[in-house]
Amino acid sequence: MSERLRVNAIACEGHGQCAELLPELIRLDDWGYPIIEHPEVPRELSAHARRAVAACPTLALLLERSDRSGA
């Protein structure tokens, strides 16, 4: 069972914390909004992904179990 990152684009205000904490998977566009380059979170980055999710000031970064997302 793997985990996937997703952004609630309505909630996101482009604070950019996520890209700072998880540059392996997230970069910012020209206006500071996150681009999830690799939604699947490798196991070794799981703790970092959780930290990025917790750090988002608008709770816009989501970590979802991918076995459920395709329902």
Place this chain on the structure above:
Amino acid sequence: MSAWLEGHPGLPRLLAGLDDSGAPMTLAQHAAVHGTLPPVHPHELIEAVQASGLRGRGGADFPTARKLQAVAGRRGVSAVVVNGSETEPASQKDRLLLSRLPHLVLDGAVLAADAVGAREVIVQIGDAARGSLDALQGAVAMRPDDPVSVQIVTAPQGYVAGEESAVVNYLNRGVLLPTFVPPRPFERGYRGRPTLIQNPETLAQVALVARFGERWYRELGTATDPGSALVTVSGAVEVPGVYELAFGTRLDDLLEAAGGPTESLRALLVGGYFGTWVDADVAHALRLAREDLRGVGAALGSGVIIALGQSSCGLHESARVIDYLAGQSVRQCGPCTHGLRAIADSTGALASGTAQAGEHERLLRWAAEVRGRGACHHPDGAARFVVSALNVFAPEIESHRRGGCTSAPAGFPVA
């Protein structure tokens, strides 16, 4: 103007019985043309729709049976929403159906309600279709025996207003803005109920499948794109209007049915403002069927086709359209708010000959980056449109480097 492709066997279907009176068809006239609605078991209906291969005609092209199954499979009482928003500025077909052939749409809505376990049908129309309101109300009044209640709601116009989650949001809270999904409408929609949202033409097709069956439905069209469809043809043709055709019809034959081009054509916009430009040299041999259109990166979408004459400038028109689409962003999501504005300004610079070095490449990067990053598909559609414009009008981009354009405005609708 509304007509079907004359001489094509099996047509008209949806437009059968439509006369020049401009009046909505009465229930008696409707029954005389199509026959009364036979009793259909919910399972039978869903199976027939599945076997017919019918797909949604609102633009998303989603298999209708799968939507029916998704709502039917939920617990509790569900709801049906007829999405008559028709937010595509050049589209006319849904308001033609609602204003002239309302019983066909209502038949489909009643059948769909029965199939998914709904007791309520809500018909939502946009302000631009307000002319359909009287016809719809009159039609509903003629059907006191329908086993569901039918309510008609008008909503403000706006390109994003037809998006499913925006429709539900408007019905529930009076806020015409898309929401973050899931939950999707089939999970939690109108008043929290599992909700089936369908385009009027899709439901009209359901009404015909219920009467005549899936085999009959498949007698027109191609194996992968069966049936008939309504398309709205505009731009450089003699007789713009709504036409019924069989999938697989050659684009040339459709233009001929619309009185032929008013001048030599430069390109055709297929699928509306979320659609794709096709070079006229490629378009003339193209058949309007999924397999052919996919080959040129296009899809029929909500059935809008706009012909652009050689005397107009596709780059200039595209810049106007993308500027309109950027203005239609409801500014909920950063990539759409900022990205589409930048894309529009950059396209405008290419069209006016004021582009800076690297503008084209930057534009393509932005178009790639905004895709999939909104709560709804507005940025995706706008990006697809602009990328196809850059491809097809590459020669114009080159010639505009030395200054703005002097072509006649084609006046694509941007309101």
